Amino acid sequence: MSYIKKEKIEQIKEKADIVSVVSDHVSIKRSGKYYIGNCPFHSEKTPSFFLYPQTNTFHCFGCGKHGDSISFLMDIESLDYISAIKVLAEKFNIQLEYEYKNGDFRKVNLDKYYEFNSFVSKFYYKKMMENSIPKKYLLNRGISQKSINLFMLGYADNNWKSLYNELKFKNLDINIALELGLIIKTKNNDFIDRFRNRIIFPIFNKNKKIIGFGGRTIVNDKAKYLNSPESVIFKKGDNLYAIDKVLENNIRDKILIVEGYMDVISLYQNGVNYVVAGLGTAFTENQARLARCFSKDNIYLCYDGDNAGINATKKTASVFNKISISPNILTLPYGLDPDDYIKKFGLIEFNKLLKNSEDIYEFNYINLKKMKKDTVSVTDNAIFYEKILKFLFSITTSVLRDLYINKVSNEFGIEVESLKEDLSKFNKSQINNETNDKEDLKKEVKIENNLLTNNDKKLLVLGIILTMRCIDGMVMYFDKMNILMKDCELLDVFNYVYSNFQDNTITTPAMLISKFKNNINNIKLVEYVIKCYKQNINISSTDYSMLLDNAIINFEIRKVTLNIEKLKTMDLSDENVVKNLNLNIKRLMSLHKNLKNM
Ligand SMILES: [Zn+2]
Structure with missing residues (x-):
């Protein structure tokens, strides 16, 4: 292709x-x-x-x-x-x-890079075996000889040209080493090794091929970790360190994600053989998808127990949320990393952490509670209150949000009603913040999507179900449904059901599943539609029409209100802006009138 x-x-x-x-x-x-x-x-x-x-x-x-x-x-x-x-x-x-991707000729060409890395990894491993310095360093940190062999840990010594000389001596192509970033060309057209005074961690892909290397300093270099740069075979955002081991152990029901290579090896050595790490960059959606292959429900995050670790946890969790996964989060005592923890407390205690892991909301709530200062300062309290609102705002399902509103109310003695009121104000201010002039298309689309309430979406699901059953009179409502459906994630599902309707074909749940089974985004929606379908809701097309009219007017009101807010931020000396502002205000008034007359 x-x-x-x-x-x-x-x-x-x-x-x-x-x-x-x-x-x-x-x-x-x-x-x-x-x-x-x-x-x-x-x-x-x-x-x-x-x-x-x-x-x-x-x-x-x-x-x-x-x-x-x-x-x-x-x-x-x-x-x-x-x-x-x-x-x-x-x-x-x-x-x-x-x-060209997946082309055969490409595959043949890549082999030379893998073979090259394999040679390099053996070179560094040999250096590790010959030298006492790096081995002593690892043994001191509790890494066994068995782990060194298993993970093929290597050593890049003090010399600027160790690897370079070896490649020359073996008559290997320096250009490949340059492409892979193992050798660097200096300004004076000299060649030097990328890694020096470092423990070398070969990074394997799923197929057990070495795609790159990580290097940890043993001389307190400013850069604690240094990785191979990206290359034709090394895409940091698409791989996970030690994923090959998890596959090799045939573990398919859980996966634990940590931050560092040392954490992986230390946990592995102590009996946690389903552990992987990111590759030194922010966790990506592709990495999340890779992790999901192992289990949807048993994805665990265990990052360092400090502020950086807490923030990284939140970020990684939000990446998983984007692909509809809610990871389980392990909380370490402050200042400890997973390596420290397992060495200090052992596997049994670590498994307890796993058992007591929480979802991201509980994790955030616990961290929020820790932030509460014992203070009478009005400013401090206001800042903390804003944090509470932000936390509640981040919760997407209303049931869960209500649960935490009650928790917050009990914990901090704030009235439930006033929390709810402030939250709805906070909600609006968040949307207003987003209608900034400079915001790009993506945000506009997001706001548009936010205009559909959950009730609107439920109504659309109901419409899809009625269309699946091909009930009489439906044909009158498609135009109306389309107004709401246009920007809704249900559109694909609706279009399929609608095309069956036009062929006078009833859509069964089985048909929906087989149509969308390979579509990650849609299959969740399909599952929801089928769940509702099985509830056998009975509603006449007249009643449905009334509900739809009402929803559309409210939707239009939200849309026009947003237009007005956006126009107000534009250049008001421009007569066209003012003209449109007046038009939209007029529109809003007539919409409100229609709503009253319903
Ligand atoms: Zn237009």
Whole structure:
């Protein structure tokens, strides 16, 4: 398969000037900082279609459509993503470049890199065996000879050219060593080793091939750890240290994630043989997906028990949340890392930690409680209260949120009602903060999604179920459903059910599952839809229509309110901004009137 190179797509996004792209299709005029025209996506007499050259995006204050050059082109010319990219590349004179993935000839070529790393790892391992300094260092830290062998730990000595000379002597290709970052070319065109005075940790991928190396200083170098740079075979964000061991041990029901290579080895040696570590960079979604292959429910995080570790825990947990996983978190006593802990307390105590692990909310709540100072200072208390609200705000499900509201109320003696009231204010201020002028498309999309309440979504699920059953009268409501569905994550599922409906085909739960079983994002939604389907809810299409009308008006009100807030932050000396502001205010008033008359 060939793919357009990522950097080329980035280049197109940067160069594809929104004004130039849109003006091929819509007549636009400059208006202060913006350009404005009649929206091509809905019919209107007063222009409310704004272009923002600063962020290279567009936004329509009439129908709410927004996006960048690529999405504009996709919609206006009904193109898929790749075709839109190609059109833009031609228009802006950008030469597209492709890369090949999974091609056979590529695989053959990569072998030489793996073989090279394998040679290098044996070289460093031999150095470890010959030298007493590094071995003494490891033995002092409790690492056994057996672990040194198992993890193939090596040693890069004091010499600037140990590896280089060896490669020369063996007549190996220095260019490969340069590509892999094992040898560095200096300004004077000299060659030196990357690693010196370090314990070397070979990093294996799932297939037991060495893709890179980590090096820990034994002479207190400023850089405690140094890793190989990324290369054709080493993508830090796609791999986990020691993943090969977990596979080798055939463990498929749990995985423990720690921060350091030493933590991995120390835990492993003490009987925890399902442990892996990140590769010195922030934990990525791909790494989370890799961990998920082992178990969805039994993913454990155990980071250092200090502030840096606590913050890293929160970040990693949020990466897992993005792929709908809630990891279990182990809390270490302050100042200890997993290596310290298992050495000090042993496996039985460590297993207790595992058993007592918490979800991220409980972890955050415990840390929040620790932050409470015994103080009468108004400022300190206000800051702490803000932290409480922020914590409650971060909880996405209402049942869980209510639970913690009660906990907070009991713990700190704050009335439940006043907590709820402040939280709803806090909620609004968070949304307002996001409507900042400079915010990009992503945030706009996020706000739009937030406009759908959980009840709206439940209503849409109900609509999907009625459509699955092909009940009479449904056909009248698709237009209305589409208003809410447009930006909803249920859209794919709905489109499938809808296409069956048009073929007079009832959609069974089994059909839904087989259609979406390989789609990680949709399968969760499908599971939810089926759960509701089995509850056999009975509702007439007239009743459903009334619920839908009500939801749409409320949705429109939220949308128009957001428009007004956003327009207020724009340049009010611009007559077009003011015109749109007035239009939206008028719209809001009439919506409220409609709501009253329902
Ligand atoms: Zn529009």
